[in-house]
Amino acid sequence: MSLLLCFSGQIGSGKSSVSAEVASVLGWARVGFGEYLRSEIQRLGGDSGAREALQKLGQKRVESDATKFCQDVLDAGGFVPGDDFVVDGIRHVRIFDILTSIGAPSQAKLLYLHAQETTRLSRIGARDDVQDFARASVHDVEAELRDELPERADGIVNAGNSFEQVVGDCLRLVENWRRELPDSRR
Numbered sequence: 001m002s003l004l005l006c007f008s009g010q011i012g013s014g015k016s017s018v019s020a021e022v023a024s025v026l027g028w029a030r031v032g033f034g035e036y037l038r039s040e041i042q043r044l045g046g047d048s049g050a051r052e053a054l055q056k057l058g059q060k061r062v063e064s065d066a067t068k069f070c071q072d073v074l075d076a077g078g079f080v081p082g083d084d085f086v087v088d089g090i091r092h093v094r095i096f097d098i099l100t101s102i103g104a105p106s107q108a109k110l111l112y113l114h115a116q117e118t119t120r121l122s123r124i125g126a127r128d129d130v131q132d133f134a135r136a137s138v139h140d141v142e143a144e145l146r147d148e149l150p151e152r153a154d155g156i157v158n159a160g161n162s163f164e165q166v167v168g169d170c171l172r173l174v175e176n177w178r179r180e181l182p183d184s185r186r
Helices: 015-026 033-043 051-077 093-102 117-124 130-137 140-147 163-180
Strands: 003-008 029-032 085-090 107-114 155-158
Touching: 003 015, 003 093, 003 163, 015 029, 015 085, 015 163, 029 033, 029 051, 033 051, 033 085, 051 085, 051 093, 085 093, 093 107, 107 163, 155 163
Parallel strands: 003 085, 003 107, 029 085, 107 155
Antiparallel strands: none
């Protein structure tokens, strides 16, 4: 059996960097919802660097056909059901539930990266979109990220620690989950 490892966390928690490193260490393919949306915005001729555009397109796709949205993201990353795979940027409980369903027989696990606001602010301070942090942080989806997804998570990692420690903590959770899988391929 295989894992569909899904990363979640608020803006600036380190999801993309950590999930990319975890996927690299494990040798697993990876895709990110944000990366997919940026490529779609760029394809449509929009500003793929604008966080507001990402949130609007993402919300539109969730509301119009969330299952197709999830399938499109998985397809963009080359996901094959039954393979180990990493997905970055889970922002809705419903999206995780859909991934759990369409990702079968891979077993979906939700890993939430938790970081205090001061940590997140210091991380995004160097980004081009730092001025958009306040607006993006009060978007409706951020409340679900902050309140509901941690409750659903199979594991929560303190993303305020060093990058190496966060990656190590994630890898330890993955190893534990793999041990629990029937017919595990470690």
